[in-house]
Amino acid sequence: xxxxxxxxxxxxxxxxxxxxxxxxxxxxxxxxxxxxxxxxxxxxxxxxxxxxxxxxxxxxxxxxxxxxxxxxxxxxxxxxxxxxxxxxxxxxxxxxxxxxxxxxxxxxxxxxxxxxxxxxxxxxxxxxxxxxxxxxxxxxxxxxxxxxxxxxxxxxxxxxxxxxxxxxxxxxxxxxxxxxxxxxxxxxxxxxxxxxxxxxxxxxxxxxxxxxxxxx
Amino acid sequence: xxxxxxxxxxxxxxxxxxxxxxxxxxxxxxxxxxxxxxxxxxxxxxxxxxxxxxxxxxxxxxxxxxxxxxxxxxxxxxxxxxxxxxxxxxxxxxxxxxxxxxxxxxxxxxxxxxxxxxxxxxxxxxxxxxxxxxxxxxxxxxxxxxxxxxxxxxxxxxxxxxxxxxxxxxxxxxxxxxxxxxxxxxxxxxxxxxxxxxxxxxxxxxxxxxxxxxxx
Numbered sequence: 001x002x003x004x005x006x007x008x009x010x011x012x013x014x015x016x017x018x019x020x021x022x023x024x025x026x027x028x029x030x031x032x033x034x035x036x037x038x039x040x041x042x043x044x045x046x047x048x049x050x051x052x053x054x055x056x057x058x059x060x061x062x063x064x065x066x067x068x069x070x071x072x073x074x075x076x077x078x079x080x081x082x083x084x085x086x087x088x089x090x091x092x093x094x095x096x097x098x099x100x101x102x103x104x105x106x107x108x109x110x111x112x113x114x115x116x117x118x119x120x121x122x123x124x125x126x127x128x129x130x131x132x133x134x135x136x137x138x139x140x141x142x143x144x145x146x147x148x149x150x151x152x153x154x155x156x157x158x159x160x161x162x163x164x165x166x167x168x169x170x171x172x173x174x175x176x177x178x179x180x181x182x183x184x185x186x187x188x189x190x191x192x193x194x195x196x197x198x199x200x201x202x203x204x205x206x207x208x209x210x211x212x213x214x215x216x
Numbered sequence: 217x218x219x220x221x222x223x224x225x226x227x228x229x230x231x232x233x234x235x236x237x238x239x240x241x242x243x244x245x246x247x248x249x250x251x252x253x254x255x256x257x258x259x260x261x262x263x264x265x266x267x268x269x270x271x272x273x274x275x276x277x278x279x280x281x282x283x284x285x286x287x288x289x290x291x292x293x294x295x296x297x298x299x300x301x302x303x304x305x306x307x308x309x310x311x312x313x314x315x316x317x318x319x320x321x322x323x324x325x326x327x328x329x330x331x332x333x334x335x336x337x338x339x340x341x342x343x344x345x346x347x348x349x350x351x352x353x354x355x356x357x358x359x360x361x362x363x364x365x366x367x368x369x370x371x372x373x374x375x376x377x378x379x380x381x382x383x384x385x386x387x388x389x390x391x392x393x394x395x396x397x398x399x400x401x402x403x404x405x406x407x408x409x410x411x412x413x414x415x416x417x418x419x420x421x422x423x424x425x426x427x428x429x430x431x432x
Contacts, residue, residue: 018363019338022390029389057387057412058274091416094310122235147234171273171417173245174238196273199417200307201387 030054034062044072048191048209055205064194065202066184071165074189075139075210078164083138085207086131088124088148088170092141095204099211101138106130124148128155137162139210143203146175153182165189167206169198246270250278260288264407264425271421280410281418282400287381290405291355291426294380299354301423302347304340304364304386308357311420315427317354322346340364344371353378355426359419362391369398381405383422385414 030053031038037059038046045067052061082101087093093105106112106127115126124145131140132155140163142149149168155161168183170176173196180192191206192198246269253275254262261283268277298317303309309321322328322343331342340361347356348371356379358365365384371377384399386392389412396408407422408414 016332016338017336022338022363022388026388026390033389054388056415057389057392091307091311091420095307095416116232120233122232122238124235147238172238172242172270173249173273174242176273199272199415200311201415201417204307 026054030059033059037062042072044076044213047213048072048206051205051209052202055201060197061193061202064197065191066194067191068189071189071191072210072213075165075167075191076213078139079210079213083164084136085138086128086136086140087203088127088142089144089200091200092143092203092207095200096207097211099207104131104134104136106134121151122147125151128152128161132161135162137164139164139167139207141167141203141207142170143167143198143200144170146170146172146179149179149183150175153179153186153188156186156188163188165191167203168192169202169206171198172196242270246275249275253278258288260292260429263429264288264422267421267425268418271417276413277409277418280413281407282410283407284400284405287405287407288426288429291381291383291407292429294355295426295429299380300352301354302344302352302356303419304343304358305360305416307416308359308419308423311416312423313427315423320347320350320352322350337367338363341367344368344377348377351378353380355380355383355423357383357419357423358386359383359414359416360386362386362388362395365395365399366391369395369402369404372402372404379404381407383419384408385418385422387414388412 030050034053038049049062049065052065053059085103087105089107090105093103096103107123109130111130112123112127115129116123125147128148128151140152149170156163166183166188168180168190170179176196183190183192246266250269254265265278265281268281269275301319303321305323306321309319312319323339325346327346328339328343331345332339341363344364344367356368365386372379382399382404384396384406386395392412399406399408
């Protein structure tokens with residue numbers, strides 16, 4: 001494997017020779033499995049969708065992953081400028097590798113717990129308010145809680161949060177689909193998964209793919 | 217919502233009133249969606265599968281999630297005795313809530329990095345060797361890397377690792393399915409997902425469900 005190959009396979013998160021070889025083989029399988037579904041995407045968009053399918057082994061994500069036209073450009077600028085990345089839960093934060101900016105999650109912050117009790121909202125939603133109060137400015141990533149995504153839209157509409165783009169892939173049968181439909185209707189550059197499906201691996205794959213694109 | 221309801225909905229990971237209500241509604245939807253697929257399971261097995269489907273919004277997991285007959289009993293004993301939980305990657309560790317025993321992951325351990333380079337194996341596999349050398353004894357959880365699962369089986373066959381049970385849900389098109397077939401053939405009590413699908417949310421859902429069952 002030459003240096004260029006190593007570089008292109010690193011997008012799968014591999015860090016050893018055996019890891020690279022597995023990643024390269026997986027990349028080829030994923031690419032051929034979803035080739036017909038990605039043919040109208042830009043190169044960057046295709047790499048993001050491929051990484052999402054790689055991380056879930058579910059080609060169905062190629063059908064339901066949607067990006068606004070400005071998503072890649074705006075998000076890559078945010079990454080290049082080392083703006084913040086905000087995640088709804090710590091699992092997403094833990095999965096984000098090698099970012100030179102800050103990755104924040106306030107779900108376990110004391111202020112979040114207090115706010116959630118005071119206003120009878122979920123901790124995921126309260127954590128977004130805490131981020132906004134903490135002058136967050138960058139890409140918001142929701143891999144779990146629809147209520148976090150709805151709170152982002154609520155604060156955005158009030159002009160109370162600075163957002164480059166939103167990766168909105170909350171999961172579940174209660175509110176997830178609706179929250180993503182609401183995101184699609186805003187002016188915010190977005191990546192989302194239509195319907196109830198989504199989750200932390202999808203969120204992590206999208207962010208790490210953007211970080212990797214920035215390096216190439 | 218009365219106290220008993222709060223207790224039963226806590227299995228979804230909710231921690232506020234609004235969170236409980238969402239969790240309860242989701243639980244009902246999931247239960248009805250997969251009722252025909254869970255009717256032959258024990259109560260505990262059914263709760264585990266429901267939580268996996270809840271965490272992925274993918275009813276397909278009810279078809280591919282398999283447990284050996286001794287899995288629940290052995291795993292709950294391990295949890296009750298506060299034995300270790302070992303995870304292949306930190307994302308899985310981060311997602312495990314409220315366990316009174318230790319949750320370990322050695323993927324970023326210096327010894328792991330050295331071992332992986334020395335033997336040209338993946339860091340995920342090397343991390344399992346480090347755990348075994350560190351006298352791991354408990355439930356091993358593989359949410360990502362097939363090579364980690366294969367290394368567990370390798371060390372088990374050599375009598376070099378103490379395992380209560382294995383939650384083996386690595387994901388991907390290269391080796392994941394084969395590694396799970398190999399697990400199924402051992403004497404180790406297991407939970408696995410057949411085929412390429414799996415991942416961190418499935419691993420986390422299974423462990424947190426066991427921790428919650430222990431409390432009931």
